[in-house]
Amino acid sequence: MNTNDKGLRISADIIGTNNGTDVYKLIKRGDVNKMSFAFTVKSERTEVDKENRIYTRTIIVFDKIYDVAVVDFSAYDGISMQARSKEYFIDLEKDLQEKQRRKRLLLMTYL
Known part of the structure; x- marks a missing residue:
């Protein structure tokens, strides 16, 4: 909380x-x-x-x-309030990590 x-x-x-x-x-x-x-x-x-x-x-x-x-x-x-499953947050975290990984790769491509 x-x-x-x-x-x-x-x-x-x-x-x-x-x-x-x-x-x-x-x-x-x-x-x-x-x-x-x-x-x-x-x-x-x-x-x-x-x-x-x-x-x-x-x-x-x-x-x-x-x-x-x-x-x-x-x-x-x-x-x-609303209900969300634990899986929702796990998927959200995975999506965020994937976006960050792609951003790093894109930056490395142009450097």
């Missing part, structure tokens, strides 16, 4: 039980596509629009993230 400029990124090893398999299939099909997590905040920014009664809290740095879970309804808009 880590954070970046787009948000929280997690990976999970899903156990091959009936519940684990069912949840994975629901995520993969898109029936369940939200996450929930508990956290403490290290740095944040608050904006208040009194006229429209809008309170906006922007988390700049998380202190600690706890208890990440798959849910039907998340507390925050804009949260989504």
Whole structure:
């Protein structure tokens, strides 16, 4: 689990039980596509629009993230998730390595 400029990124090893398999299939099909997590905040920014009664809290740095879970309804808009297999990432890494190899060969050809 880590954070970046787009948000929280997690990976999970899903156990091959009936519940684990069912949840994975629901995520993969898109029936369940939200996450929930508990956290403490290290740095944040608050904006208040009194006229429209809008309170906006922007988390700049998380202190600690706890208890990440798959849910039907998340507390925050804009949260989504999707399932990808381990093979997807292995293939992605192989493609990246092949592109880098071709780039090196191309550079060697012109040097």
